[in-house]
Amino acid sequence: MVLQDNGWWHMKFFSIRKKIEFSLVALVLVVFIIMGLQTYWFTKNELETRYLNEMNEIMDAANYLLEDIISDSSNAINVVEAQFKDSFLSKDGLSAGKIDEQLKVIKLGVVEATTLYFGTEKGDFYLEPKRFVEEGYDPRLRDWYLLAKKNPSVIEWTQPYVDMGTESLVISGSKYISIGSFSGVIGIDVLLENIETTINNINIGDSGEIMLVNGSDTIIVGKEFPLVSMKVGELAPGLADLADGDRLDDGTYTYFKRNIEDSTNYFLGRVLNSEIQKSASKLLNYSLILGLVVIVLAIVIAGRIAGHLTKPIFQLAETMKTTVNGDYRVRCEVSNNDEVGLLVDGFNEMIGNIHEKNEEMTALYEELYASEEALKEQYDELFFNREMIKESEALYKQIFDASKEGLWILNKDVTMEFVTKDWYRQFEIDLESSTLNEWKLLIHPEDKELVDETVGAHILNNTEQYMCEFRVLNRSGEYRWVQGVGKASFDEEGNWIRIVGSHVDITKRKESAQHIKNLAYRDALTGLGNRVTLHEVLTSEFDSGSEGAIFYIDIDNFKYINDTYGHTLGDVVLIELADRLRSLAVNDLQIARISGDEFVVVLKGITERRALIDQVKELLRVITEQVVIEDRILKVSASIGITIYPSDAKDLTSLLRNADLAMYSAKERTDRDFIFYDETIKSEMLERIHMENYLKSALDYDEIFVVFQPIVSVPDQTIVGFESLIRWRHPEIGLISPVQFIPIAEKTGLINTIGLYVLESSIKQIKKINSGSEVKRHISVNISVVQLLNNQFVEKVVNLLKTYDLPAQELTLEVTESLALEHDSQIIEKLVTLRELGIGISLDDFGSGYSSINNLLNLPITTLKVDRNLVQKTNGQHVNALVEAVVSYCHQTGIYVVAEGVEDSMQLNAMIKLGCDNIQGYYYSKPIEISDIQRTLENWPHEPIA
Numbered sequence: 001m002v003l004q005d006n007g008w009w010h011m012k013f014f015s016i017r018k019k020i021e022f023s024l025v026a027l028v029l030v031v032f033i034i035m036g037l038q039t040y041w042f043t044k045n046e047l048e049t050r051y052l053n054e055m056n057e058i059m060d061a062a063n064y065l066l067e068d069i070i071s072d073s074s075n076a077i078n079v080v081e082a083q084f085k086d087s088f089l090s091k092d093g094l095s096a097g098k099i100d101e102q103l104k105v106i107k108l109g110v111v112e113a114t115t116l117y118f119g120t121e122k123g124d125f126y127l128e129p130k131r132f133v134e135e136g137y138d139p140r141l142r143d144w145y146l147l148a149k150k151n152p153s154v155i156e157w158t159q160p161y162v163d164m165g166t167e168s169l170v171i172s173g174s175k176y177i178s179i180g181s182f183s184g185v186i187g188i189d190v191l192l193e194n195i196e197t198t199i200n201n202i203n204i205g206d207s208g209e210i211m212l213v214n215g216s217d218t219i220i221v222g223k224e225f226p227l228v229s230m231k232v233g234e235l236a237p238g239l240a241d242l243a244d245g246d247r248l249d250d251g252t253y254t255y256f257k258r259n260i261e262d263s264t265n266y267f268l269g270r271v272l273n274s275e276i277q278k279s280a281s282k283l284l285n286y287s288l289i290l291g292l293v294v295i296v297l298a299i300v301i302a303g304r305i306a307g308h309l310t311k312p313i314f315q316l317a318e319t320m321k322t323t324v325n326g327d328y329r330v331r332c333e334v335s336n337n338d339e340v341g342l343l344v345d346g347f348n349e350m351i352g353n354i355h356e357k358n359e360e361m362t363a364l365y366e367e368l369y370a371s372e373e374a375l376k377e378q379y380d381e382l383f384f385n386r387e388m389i390k391e392s393e394a395l396y397k398q399i400f401d402a403s404k405e406g407l408w409i410l411n412k413d414v415t416m417e418f419v420t421k422d423w424y425r426q427f428e429i430d431l432e433s434s435t436l437n438e439w440k441l442l443i444h445p446e447d448k449e450l451v452d453e454t455v456g457a458h459i460l461n462n463t464e465q466y467m468c469e470f471r472v473l474n475r476s477g478e479y480r481w482v483q484g485v486g487k488a489s490f491d492e493e494g495n496w497i498r499i500v501g502s503h504v505d506i507t508k509r510k511e512s513a514q515h516i517k518n519l520a521y522r523d524a525l526t527g528l529g530n531r532v533t534l535h536e537v538l539t540s541e542f543d544s545g546s547e548g549a550i551f552y553i554d555i556d557n558f559k560y561i562n563d564t565y566g567h568t569l570g571d572v573v574l575i576e577l578a579d580r581l582r583s584l585a586v587n588d589l590q591i592a593r594i595s596g597d598e599f600v601v602v603l604k605g606i607t608e609r610r611a612l613i614d615q616v617k618e619l620l621r622v623i624t625e626q627v628v629i630e631d632r633i634l635k636v637s638a639s640i641g642i643t644i645y646p647s648d649a650k651d652l653t654s655l656l657r658n659a660d661l662a663m664y665s666a667k668e669r670t671d672r673d674f675i676f677y678d679e680t681i682k683s684e685m686l687e688r689i690h691m692e693n694y695l696k697s698a699l700d701y702d703e704i705f706v707v708f709q710p711i712v713s714v715p716d717q718t719i720v721g722f723e724s725l726i727r728w729r730h731p732e733i734g735l736i737s738p739v740q741f742i743p744i745a746e747k748t749g750l751i752n753t754i755g756l757y758v759l760e761s762s763i764k765q766i767k768k769i770n771s772g773s774e775v776k777r778h779i780s781v782n783i784s785v786v787q788l789l790n791n792q793f794v795e796k797v798v799n800l801l802k803t804y805d806l807p808a809q810e811l812t813l814e815v816t817e818s819l820a821l822e823h824d825s826q827i828i829e830k831l832v833t834l835r836e837l838g839i840g841i842s843l844d845d846f847g848s849g850y851s852s853i854n855n856l857l858n859l860p861i862t863t864l865k866v867d868r869n870l871v872q873k874t875n876g877q878h879v880n881a882l883v884e885a886v887v888s889y890c891h892q893t894g895i896y897v898v899a900e901g902v903e904d905s906m907q908l909n910a911m912i913k914l915g916c917d918n919i920q921g922y923y924y925s926k927p928i929e930i931s932d933i934q935r936t937l938e939n940w941p942h943e944p945i946a
Contacts, residue, residue: 867900
């Protein structure tokens with residue numbers, strides 16, 4: 001090695017002395033930086049702690065305000081309760097006016113209260129100050145009422161929330177009170193304006209603020225309005241999970257959390273990091289100035305120490321320059337008792353050993369010669385490996401031949417090489433010498449253009465790879481679906497050289513995809529189009545501006561077929577009907593099954609009414625033909641609604657809705673199998689909807705009431721009981737017949753609420769009648785099959801009997817004959833349970849329409865009521881024979897018989913002659929209101945009104 005002067009001075013500049021100087025200075029600098037950072041973070045932490053303490057003081061003040069407000073409001077609720085109790089026990093009692101007056105006086109005494117209100121168990125609602133209350137408002141269904149009722153005699157407080165009416169922060173308290181028969185819930189809404197002011201007017205530091213957050217992690221009070229109603233998680237990730245007393249730094253703000261005692265609410269404070277950093281940075285700047293002074297002193301001291309340490313090293317360097325020219329006799333004359341001394345001794349020893357190392361180098365040259373022979377042996381080994389590679393290529397070729405894919409090569413001259421020949425033997429093609437054109441002759445004519453376009457795009461280097469699906473003719477004359485995949489090689493000028501690829505038979509996959517498509521667009525049971533198909537057909541009709549009509553078909557009483565004969569036979573019926581409808585289908589007539597027993601027929605281009613009537617009659621003819629399944633002969637009928645597009649509807653949804661309305665109108669009428677949609681049908685439906693809406697609020701406004709018709713014993717002509725009958729008096733419409741509103745109540749489920757009201761009113765009234773009399777009369781209450789389908793019905797009946805302490809024997813439940821009553825096992829089980837409890841079961845309206853001897857055999861009835869229609873036909877011999885037979889059977893099985901609707905003496909005598917036990921009807925009394933019951937009992941017997 002020859003040391004140049006430049007290199008030498010370069011080494012001197014980066015000498016050990018310099019490195020020592022740099023190391024000492026760096027050490028001092030690192031220590032100072034660490035101390036500065038520690039000072040910075042300590043200061044920052046102290047500032048955060050100070051801000052946290054400030055927030056705690058503010059939160060304590062807000063807490064005390066909240067406690068005072070709740071205390072004042074609780075006292076107000078307790079005062080209301082005490083005054084209600086005094087008024088209730090006073091001579092004048094507690095009237096509605098008295099309640100309003102007391103609420104108004106007490107409300108004035110609570111400054112923070114926005115509203116003071118009271119809801120009773122009867123559904124009455126009093127509010128101070130007065131303001132709009134939505135129609136049908138029932139306090140008993142509100143959260144504040146239910147919460148207070150759940151914990152009686154305890155004031156329940158809600159979480160703070162923003163009132164939608166005043167846009168102010170409020171908190172609500174409620175308490176359930178019970179004074180004799182008078183009970184309800186007192187509630188109060190209290191403004192938290194002082195707390196809100198306290199929070200918004202006080203800062204933490206210069207830029208900090210405090211927010212009040214509810215238990216749902218939603219900000220309800222904050223200085224900045226956009227923050228109100230935000231979730232805290234939107235301010236910073238992980239903020240909602242912050243523990244009490246902890247802090248969170250999101251880079252911009254430092255957040256502090258403090259929980260409110262005995263509440264899910266908490267305070268959240270935040271301070272800009274820049275404010276904290278500003279104070280901490282001042283101390284850091286002072287530390288930097290001090291650090292510069294320390295660094296200068298460190299440089300001076302480090303230079304002196306480094307000079308003392310490196311002097312013997314430079315002496316050694318001078319000796320080394322002498323040995324560069326091969327003079328190994330020189331020695332370094334340095335005597336130190338430290339690491340440098342050891343270095344010098346080692347150098348002197350090294351110079352003595354260099355000659356010995358030169359001898360060893362000569363020996364190494366001889367070893368290199370011997371290595372040449374070893375290289376020759378390695379060459380022989382490489383030759384052996386090349387032979388192994390050839391064998392591997394043959395093995396891979398064998399694997400290709402066994403592959404389930406067709407591997408091919410397309411050359412520049414459009415010749416094709418088939419690597420896996422066995423796969424291509426299924427096609428009529430020369431496997432040894434073939435061209436691309438010969439292969440294309442086998443491709444399906446509809447797919448050739450796609451293949452040419454795909455290959456052409458790839459050889460122009462416009463696509464990453466060639467991929468295409470097409471059909472190829474095999475030797476059996478069948479087209480098989482093939483997926484072709486390939487990759488081209490290109491020269492330096494971008495011209496393609498060859499394409500290497502594969503072919504895979506995807507016929508089964510294509511068939512599966514087609515099957516899946518059929519499932520999506522076809523009804524699985526009948527093979528007809530489904531709702532998706534119908535929507536696409538009608539959407540296309542509307543988009544193209546076409547005209548036509550649809551038939552909306554519903555099979556009548558199909559549920560009865562399923563319930564009676566089972567769903568398997570029901571499916572056979574649907575398949576048979578679908579085949580019949582399909583037999584009528586032509587190009588302009590398409591059929592879809594859209595639900596269990598509903599079909600839709602689309603008639604494209606037909607709008608003339610006469611033509612549509614001909615078509616619908618033909619449909620009804622094929623539908624109503626007898627269906628013969630094994631040994632069963634079934635008679636099927638249908639109801640059809642007809643709509644014409646686009647005259648009846650401008651969109652698909654309206655068209656189907658109108659057809660559905662027309663179908664249901666046809667179903668409700670017994671004289672028509674089909675109906676054309678018009679605005680009258682829509683108006684009738686709207687009227688039903690209005691009736692339904694009125695009915696929903698009828699109970700709340702005390703429009704529903706109960707009347708009672710006496711049931712008279714034949715032997716002694718005494719009143720043995722009453723039948724409770726429901727009535728509805730609307731303030732605008734007037735008296736509405738049960739025939740009009742009961743079906744609506746059953747359809748909407750309101751019958752459960754209305755029926756329970758009638759049942760409770762009836763039990764309450766018969767208890768009152770029997771309490772003052774030695775004669776224990778019974779009450780008969782009509783119940784709907786819909787009520788019997790309710791799982792809690794039996795439990796509710798038992799609870800009402802317990803509530804009013806009425807013996808079960810004094811209650812009779814009347815049910816009307818129906819298909820569901822006969823075939824629903826759950827209904828029969830409930831009736832058996834009620835009968836086992838001692839409650840009477842009466843079969844109402846026997847002979848009015850649907851009647852089955854099975855009901856007499858299977859149901860646990862105690863009473864049978866002969867319908868007024870049979871009573872009025874007592875002059876007929878066959879009717880008398882029927883009634884007499886039924887009465888005879890009932891007496892033999894211990895069933896009482898009641899004749900209802902008896903209006904004159906002739907009907908009375910006929911029913912007595914036929915053996916009826918009890919009589920009910922206008923002959924004795926029309927239905928009477930509660931106020932007339934006692935007078936009727938006291939004046940009985942009296943002259944009949946008929």
